[in-house]
Amino acid sequence: MFMSALDGSIVLIALPAIFNGIRLDPLAPGSIAYLLWMIMGYRLVQAVLVVSVGRLGDMYGRVRIYNAGFAVFTVASVLLSFDPFLGAHGALWLIGWRLLQAVGGSMLQANSAAILTDAFPAEQRGFALGINQVAALAGMFIGLVAGGLLTAWDWRAVFWVNVPVGIFGTAWAYRKLRETGQRGGGRVDWWGNATFGIGLSALLVAVTYGLQPYGAHTMGWTNPLVLGLGFSGIALLAVFLLIETRVAAPMIELSLFRLRAFTAGNLAGLAISIGRGGMQFILIIWLQGIWLPLHGYDYIDAPLWAGIFLLPLTAGFLLAGPVSGYLSDRFGSRGLATWGSILFAATFVGLILLPTDFSYWSFAVLIALNGVASGMFGSPNSSSIMGSVPARQRGAASGMRSTFQNSGTALSIGVFFALMIAGLASSLPDALNTGLQQHGVSAAVAHQVAGLPPVATLFAAQLGINPIQHLLQPTGALSSLSAGQVADLTGRQFFPHLISSAFHDGLVVVFAVGAALALLAALASALRGRPRPEKGKA
Template sequence: MTEVLVPKNLHYKWVALANTTAAVFMAALDGSIVLIALPAIFRGIGLNPLAPGNIGYLLWMIMGYRLVQAVFVVPLGRLGDMFGRVRIYNAGFAVFTLASILLSFDPFHGGGGAIWLIGWRMLQAVGGSMLMANSAAILTDAFPDDQRGFALGINQVAGLGGQFIGLVAGGILAIWDWRAVFWVNVPVGIFGTIWAYRNLRESGRRRRRARFDWWGNLTFAAGLSLLLIGITNGIHPYRDHAMGWTNPSVVVQLGLGIALLIAFAFIERQATEPMFSLELLRIRAFTAGNLAGFAARLGQGGLQFVLIIWLQGIWLPLHGYDYADTPLWAGIFMLPLTAGFLVAGPVSGHLSDRFGARGLATSGMLLYAASFIGLLALPIDFPYWAFAVMIAANGVGMGMFSSPNSSSIMSSVPPEHRGVASGMRATFQNSGTALSIGVFFSLMISGLASSLPASLSSGLQAHGVPADAAAQAAGLPPVSSLFAAILGVNPIGTILAPSGVLPTLSEADRQTLTGREFFPHLISAPFHDGLVVVFAVSAALGVLAALASLLRERR
């Protein structure tokens, strides 16, 4: 049984667009704003994240938010179909704002302070999931067919734009106070919550007598959580291994996660009112759009981290920037990527309303794939104009794809399924992003592990470091070097700090080792080998996304 609610105010659609755009921007911003502010955050709570045993805190600060979003968007979209999309969306604004307030009042230091932040960020991600799971459904309900692509395009621009603007905002706010990266959400959240409660109302169909699929929800949440937790822990060093893929607990987590997801598929086939509406996968445009979106995010999700490491660990130091300043400047130098997306997103959404999604989305993915080929051809110490052109093309390609693809997915499903369809779409995208980070980090770390230790040991000994201290430093997991670059600290100074050998070296050797050029030159060759693999895989995924996009109908 369904209920149809029609808005009385013809201007309601613009109110819905403005509010949901602010919400999606805020939720996406918070996924990346912390990344650049991590050095200030860990200094503020008095924790060295690169010390033995502490890398797990760093990984979960980065991955925890995305993991929760990937798991919860489908159940929360389903609840929106059952109890009202606006009701769940409004509650999400309130939860997100409350978590932001609690994050800024961390009363602990050290590991306790990190656990406080990780826990409340996960609650914040639940609020963000409530917003993102229902925002596309609210817009689809509010806008007619001939304006839906434009509206969803603006929403998509807000989401991906927020991710990259957060990189700059995090660097600026962290200079003032690390808590400011959480304070910034509070006034927006309070205003948005009040605005949403006062102005948004149900304008579509919902199921009055639908039942909640408990077994489906439990197996899905547990299976996807274990799978993503296993991938996150797989990046973590294990004993004398550079990564944790041989860790028995990681193997169990991955195996059990896959088994639960297989069980989930069987449960959904038998459920009378399933959480994950498998019948929607029979809709050609819905399935093609989600497959294309998953492949695109799988290629793009790790790009942010790879570019940050490239800029902060190599290019910026070689061009005279201090390591402490590289997080902010990395965000600034990546702005062409944001600009490309901001320009292409709304335009492609508007054009898709007139000409359909197939051609625009497919062309966007081909441009996206070509940009990775261009990045692959650049030298490690690239001319910035060439880098800016390539990442701008990447942003334009993703902008051309995202808006038409979302419009095609959401317009293809019956109105009463729009909440769960929006959640499924977000799950494919968020899962692709989380998997991408795990896959790309693994590719980079495996590449570094094969050549970096020998290069590091010989380079340190050439500048006066004793052989035993050089061997100890070279034996540290390569992930420490990558995370040092992300955190904007001097990698060699961090690696040699435990041995206490730096003060014993000559002034010339000490300055050379901790200067701006030693580490970038040391890591350039193995890092470039990893880049070739990463960008080649991303280009192939872009082509796969283009092929999936072609499977949808012409209109």
């Protein structure tokens, strides 16, 4: 679980080194699509597949599917680390094998919680699932640090790191794991799988392309392709729900949603997942594109230091996660999950109040508390969901829980990014045009550069690139300026100062939405009810 989740986030912070390693110009036309697919493709596949492979685990054995997932994940990791191409072909190689890696990760993620629920009695299940959830979320958080550290050595190392773990894990799983749970039998719901997989894929792909510029628009939400995919996805998911009420062996047991703890836990998990995933993305842009350059760090070193400065987030989670799992066994899940959600919302409010050029210790305390809040929520919420379902349906239930979590993470990047781009679009072009002309750039060149889509500016900030130098060099504008003007424009201060005001406006909107989602999770957690006493061992 740690390895599967690690790969969901390690690439996020390693993208500057990856783009540099395969010699792909991040501001060239088409590069935005490659970057978005590197970030979102892994989550998209996991969101689509986890329910299906969880159901297959119920039918044919959870350990069997889990073991196969380890093998698939390891093979894909090996292939990723030997990318033979450069440029666009190199990007396509990475995207393709990342999608296969996500297939293996889905098989691990969908069945791990079900295997543990089968193996542990009710009074120990919270602690066991807590360790599993800690491993998953720790992988997500530690990936942010590991990506920075490993890319300081070699960009391929972010994929190498999985290979020895994968080889050992595959051999260990086949040798040691044994089936202890019930198999549900039945048949594969082919129509349900097809409509769910294609529908959710279409919806998430629409979000991916909706973030890219279209014509004269800063984003692509009016693009006929995006509209067609979005409406088709919604229609197919509606057909899927209809199918599930009529087939003998449905892919998703809709009856599970009659269980209040199951429904409330998944709703709360979706809300927290959207807030957490988007927050991580925005924090990386904030550090790499603005705060670190303003404090004297070179753009090329920004990924490493961003990972280091995010360590309090990881530490807070690792401290609270196991403790919360243990406490949920003794005192129940509802209170811990509810107060964890409330603390999560409070940290978003604190981040809103920080200036763009913040004092690091204030920032460190807030993200550490955010990590504590994630730990307080994660283990009890998983225990509540898995403990509420019948034993024969735990594979499907675990897959559904993972689908909500992965869909939330994929959607979070789309939602938060769209809000941030909308905020930048209203003020960044004028600020860029005025700032360049004040430093001696001609009006024609300044207007051309200011026409850069805001999404490209955000990606430049995330990738640790100074887009001013990158964009002005081909125009020849720098050759007509004084040495002092060139130094100001291409130094560490100009671009971060230029976007900081517009960026903070976007931060307020983004973190306000995050706080509202956390409060929604708190409400759902408070209303989940008390668990029913379990009869016998699972």
